[in-house]
Amino acid sequence: AQTVTQSQPEMSVQEAETVTLSCTYDTSENNYYLFWYKQPPSRQMILVIRQEAYKQQNATENRFSVNFQKAAKSFSLKISDSQLGDTAMYFCALNTDKLIFGTGTRLQVFP
Template identity: 85%
Template sequence: AQTVTQSQPEMSVQEAETVTLSCTYDTSENNYYLFWYKQPPSRQMILVIRQEAYKQQNATENRFSVNFQKAAKSFSLKISDSQLGDTAMYFCASKGYSGAGSYQLTFGKGTKLSVIP
């Protein structure tokens, strides 16, 4: 079984500043992936960034980057140059085996990020 914990229910950041969202996870699997999803008020879940557990290099996607600490089972998301459109719920998720050759996402409870003008 996998668990994902996001310890920050809400955060806020000034526009153009940098913010880091925390996530810890627990898994017994060797082959797994980690994801950050964004869910704006319109509620469509959008993939922000993903990390392959066997890769030591941290993933980056434009203004979004992760700090992946495998031994500590930590997977934080850094948003640089925050924009008003970054206001959303952010979910950390891990993907592990759920049987019959399939894999399921396990989500944390989310962090509500507000970008302040």
């Protein structure tokens, strides 16, 4: 069975600082993809970043980057230069034959 675990229910960070959100997963598949989605108070689900399991290079999208450790089945999200607009729920997700979400981390960015 596929599982995704986010062990930090809530995190907070000061504006302009860096924060890392943790995610671990479990799957017996070799071909899979990992995603981080953001859900702000508006409720809209927005893709932040994606990672292909067969690529060793960590994905980066502007201020967002991941630390993908395939052997450890770890997929953490680093947000640099945090902004107030980054305040949201962040969901880690694993796609094998379907998209499976973690329980989410609520991130609060303080001025």
